[in-house]
Amino acid sequence: MKSIRILSLAFCLCASSFAQASEWPAGKPIKLVVPFPAGGGADIIARTISNKLSENIGQKIIIENRAGAGGSLGTEAALREKADGRTLIYVTNGTLGTNPALYTNVGYNAQKDIEPVAKLTEITLVMAVNPKRIPVKNLKDFLQYARSNSKPLTYSSAGNGTTSHLAGVLLSQMTELPFEHIPYRGGAASMTDMLAGRIDFTIDVAPNVLSHVKAQRLTALGLGSPSSDLSSTIKPISEEGVSGYELFAWDGIAVKKGTPEAIVKKLAQAIQKTLTDKKVQEALIARGARPILSTPEEFTQFVASEEKKWGELVKSSRTSLD
DSSP: OHHHHHHHHHHHHHHHHHTTSOOOOOSSOEEEEEOSOTTSHHHHHHHHHHHHHHHHHTSOEEEEEOOOGGGHHHHHHHTTSOSSSSEEEEEEHIIIIIHHHHBSOOSSOHHHHEEEEEEEEEEEEEEEEOTTTSOOSSHHHHHHHHHHOSSOOEEEESSTTSHHHHHHHHHHHHHTOOOEEEEOSSHHHHHHHHHTTOSSEEEEEHHHHHHHHHTTSSEEEEESOSOOSSOTTSOBGGGTTOTTOOOEEEEEEEEETTOOHHHHHHHHHHHHHHHTOHHHHHHHHHTTEEEOOOOHHHHHHHHHHHHHHHHHHHHHHTOOBO
16 A cells, blocks of 8 residues: 555654664653543544554553543643653644634644644544435435435534534535534544434544444445545545535644653654554554654644644634634
């Protein structure tokens, strides 16, 4: 697979310098703060990489879920810890891209407070319906169903301002259909009501949706991005009736600004080594998450561009929270 070959080549370029990085400071186990509920897409990916990352760092890693405000509360809490490399922050397009535009007081400044270390994955979105509630098999039939319905169809999300929320906003804008947003406290809670047949549709990250599609509990109507390692049987939304629709999520690891450069470098190299592990790659890809290698400098530039992109989407949706 192309993405795996790219990862392997990139890792060869950095592997020689990995052993030269300074050792991690001694002390209590490293904490990886995931600012989302257990069982959601972010939590699944964090746990997929944590054991191998722990092995590559040579330190025990404990995952701590600190959910709330679309990831802002956990991110802010992590930034109250020392900048010594013992607290890692799981970051996403939501926490570093959307939330600064969504919340009046997000509690942190993505540019001033956070040191991006490395991207982990890019994650396609999957639009799905519960076939017991919406008996359609493709997006074109769904759109026809929505237009003929007397009331706006409902869609669930992991919370206000999350990727799954803005994915629905974008679909509404591009189809000129008035969908009703039903926010939940995390992707797992959103999926519970989808599976129970209480919600009409969702457009969520593949790790939250794909297993239920494979088990035929949900019907996939399209992907948010044409670039994916998922089965070719699920076509992009842009090819299924909504031309130009493209949206994908991403995640990565960051630390508090001021963390020693040597630790940032070693952590980045450990993440790269983790993402080149065949079992880790297969587990991520099976969940719809495509492993992506990056240096701290590349990830920093990417985060800056994404903050602008997602901020503009929030503003265009006229979504705001105090």
